[in-house]
Amino acid sequence: MTDAALGAIPIDSAHADELESPARRALRRLFHRKGAVVGLVVIATFIVLAVFAPLIAPYDPIATSWTLVRKPPSALHWFGTDDLGRDIFGRVIYGARASLTAGAISVGIALGIGVPFGLLSGYRGGFIDALISRITDAMLACPFLILAIALAAFLGPSLGNAMIAIGITTTPIFVRLTRGQVMSVKVEDYVEAARAMGNPRWRIALFHILPNIMPALLVQATLSIAAAIIAEAALSFLGLGQQPPAPSWGSMLNAAQRFLTNAPWMALWPGLAIFLVVLSFNLVGDGLRDALDPRE
Amino acid sequence: MLSFLAKRIIQLIPTLFFVSILIFSLQHLLPGDPALVMAGEERDPAVIEKIRQQYRLDRPIPVQYFYWAKGVLSGDFGQSLRINVPVLSLIAQKLPVTMQLASMAIVIALLIGIPAGIVSAVKKGTLWDYGANLFALWGISTPNFWLGIMLIFLFSIKLGWLPASGYVPLSENWRASLASTIMPAFVLGNAIAAILMRHTRSAMLQVLESDYVRTARAKGLSERSVILKHAMRNALTPVITLGALELGTLLSGAVLTEQIFSIPGFGKLIVDAVFNRDYAVVQGVVLVTATIYITLNLIADIAYILVNPRLRA
Numbered sequence: 001m002t003d004a005a006l007g008a009i010p011i012d013s014a015h016a017d018e019l020e021s022p023a024r025r026a027l028r029r030l031f032h033r034k035g036a037v038v039g040l041v042v043i044a045t046f047i048v049l050a051v052f053a054p055l056i057a058p059y060d061p062i063a064t065s066w067t068l069v070r071k072p073p074s075a076l077h078w079f080g081t082d083d084l085g086r087d088i089f090g091r092v093i094y095g096a097r098a099s100l101t102a103g104a105i106s107v108g109i110a111l112g113i114g115v116p117f118g119l120l121s122g123y124r125g126g127f128i129d130a131l132i133s134r135i136t137d138a139m140l141a142c143p144f145l146i147l148a149i150a151l152a153a154f155l156g157p158s159l160g161n162a163m164i165a166i167g168i169t170t171t172p173i174f175v176r177l178t179r180g181q182v183m184s185v186k187v188e189d190y191v192e193a194a195r196a197m198g199n200p201r202w203r204i205a206l207f208h209i210l211p212n213i214m215p216a217l218l219v220q221a222t223l224s225i226a227a228a229i230i231a232e233a234a235l236s237f238l239g240l241g242q243q244p245p246a247p248s249w250g251s252m253l254n255a256a257q258r259f260l261t262n263a264p265w266m267a268l269w270p271g272l273a274i275f276l277v278v279l280s281f282n283l284v285g286d287g288l289r290d291a292l293d294p295r296e
Numbered sequence: 297m298l299s300f301l302a303k304r305i306i307q308l309i310p311t312l313f314f315v316s317i318l319i320f321s322l323q324h325l326l327p328g329d330p331a332l333v334m335a336g337e338e339r340d341p342a343v344i345e346k347i348r349q350q351y352r353l354d355r356p357i358p359v360q361y362f363y364w365a366k367g368v369l370s371g372d373f374g375q376s377l378r379i380n381v382p383v384l385s386l387i388a389q390k391l392p393v394t395m396q397l398a399s400m401a402i403v404i405a406l407l408i409g410i411p412a413g414i415v416s417a418v419k420k421g422t423l424w425d426y427g428a429n430l431f432a433l434w435g436i437s438t439p440n441f442w443l444g445i446m447l448i449f450l451f452s453i454k455l456g457w458l459p460a461s462g463y464v465p466l467s468e469n470w471r472a473s474l475a476s477t478i479m480p481a482f483v484l485g486n487a488i489a490a491i492l493m494r495h496t497r498s499a500m501l502q503v504l505e506s507d508y509v510r511t512a513r514a515k516g517l518s519e520r521s522v523i524l525k526h527a528m529r530n531a532l533t534p535v536i537t538l539g540a541l542e543l544g545t546l547l548s549g550a551v552l553t554e555q556i557f558s559i560p561g562f563g564k565l566i567v568d569a570v571f572n573r574d575y576a577v578v579q580g581v582v583l584v585t586a587t588i589y590i591t592l593n594l595i596a597d598i599a600y601i602l603v604n605p606r607l608r609a
Binding site for chain 1: 310311312313314315317318319325326434437438439441453544545548551552556566567570578579581582590
């Protein structure tokens with residue numbers, strides 16, 4: 001059979017699926033899920049708003065005006081103004097910076113600490129595993145927000161400390177997930193082969209195990225960003241996160257609570273922003289879980 | 297069964313030990329001299345000295361931990377620095393309020409989450425399924441403090457049906473008590489209902505595809521009987537135990553919900569303590585919460601074995 005004849009054989013969809021790289025296949029599956037696509041669009045919109053906030057926000061988010069106190073939404077102030085006459089639309093846009101940064105950095109901290117410890121625990125086993133597992137159990141025994149509040153309280157109120165508190169509180173989830181994934185992957189033939197070839201342990205862990213547990217970590221990271229954004233808003237709502245006058249969705253809701261009767265719009269927009277971003281991360285997380293599931 | 301129970305209880309000891317170390321370590325996160333930070337604005341040397349003595353801050357850290365843990369084990373969680381009341385009695389005073397709220401929230405979550413999950417699984421791929429899934433996504437993504445504020449706006453300010461804040465004990469007036477707690481309980485139960493719905497849906501979908509359900513259908517049983525008598529019973533066992541693990545969500549949620557609705561419970565206690573720099577109370581609340589959570593996990597494990605005959609042997 002000539003090459004030309006071989007080339008004439010049509011490649012069916014199953015073969016095409018096999019020829020595709022796993023990452024490309026996962027992306028293709030992700031983009032077939034309407035919910036995940038909507039989520040990605042909303043997240044991208046909020047990222048653009050946060051990055052270009054100074055260009056998009058029509059007014060300075062911390063500039064007060066006594067003549068504009070608690071004005072309802074209008075053509076000049078689309079989302080109305082707050083109790084100090086500040087433009088709520090601008091504050092919501094700038095608030096996206098605090099929320100998205102907190103979500104990304106907290107989960108970054110959790111991944112940065114949780115994954116190495118999970119790898120160590122799952123791959124080494126023995127006493128180190130027992131010790132890390134008990135510490136993880138202890139941290140998971142404290143309800144997420146209560147531990148985050150306690151940590152933020154002792155560290156001191158600021159956005160930075162809130163991110164550290166949320167990051168530390170999220171860490172045990174990643175330790176446990178990584179450990180479980182490593183335990184199931186380390187008995188696979190390719191890991192055995194890497195070991196037989198004389199690769200050192202750290203190399204096997206980093207270059208053979210870690211890439212294979214990335215899908216599970218990616219899904220959890222996406223869902224954890226959603227939880228971290230709610231946690232940051234909760235801490236800011238309680239006065240333990242972003243400090244006034246800097247805008248944050250949580251602290252805007254706290255202020256809005258006192259003026260619900262006269263200015264309900266103060267509570268509507270920041271809450272809706274949190275809801276939309278968190279919903280979007282949850283949609284993308286769910287979509288990623290399905291897209292990366294080999295059984296699908 | 298007994299050996300499992302013994303093993304499970306023995307496993308709790310190191311967990312509780314590490315929980316105690318974690319909570320004790322919190323006070324060492326305070327920047328600078330902990331006694332000065334805890335005293336806050338209060339610069340009275342007598343107060344600072346009292347703090348130093350209470351926490352034994354002039355002793356080595358392991359010694360401080362030893363005395364702190366010894367106190368905790370004998371029920372002495374320290375003294376509230378602001379109101380001079382033992383932390384344990386403060387917690388005992390506030391805990392029933394949160395328990396009432398939590399119980400109501402669980403009932404609401406069960407009443408919404410389980411039927412929604414069953415309907416969603418039975419009517420998979422229909423509008424009912426999409427509706428239930430949307431509800432679950434909404435429940436998981438809505439910050440409970442925002443939902444609380446919106447409910448106050450609707451039911452208290454606009455319609456005037458329910459009080460916006462405050463708490464009436466159940467023993468005083470049950471009607472007023474229910475009226476004052478129904479909104480916060482719904483706010484708390486909403487997120488758990490969403491999680492329960494997802495668990496129920498996936499458990500039901502798994503059970504509905506099993507051989508014994510096919511046999512029940514082949515016997516000619518009505519669909520109602522197959523779902524309610526055969527499928528649901530087996531599907532709900534893991535759901536109930538998984539639901540028990542959501543208690544952490546409930547206790548975390550109570551912190552904000554009680555703050556919004558001005559309910560003098562456990563959650564409000566920790567927030568007030570944080571702002572009063574009453575660190576002994578913060579530590580006490582975290583410790584009690586963790587212990588409740590660990591105990592409920594243990595009960596959930598035992599319940600799972602009790603209702604599952606295959607694990608009992």
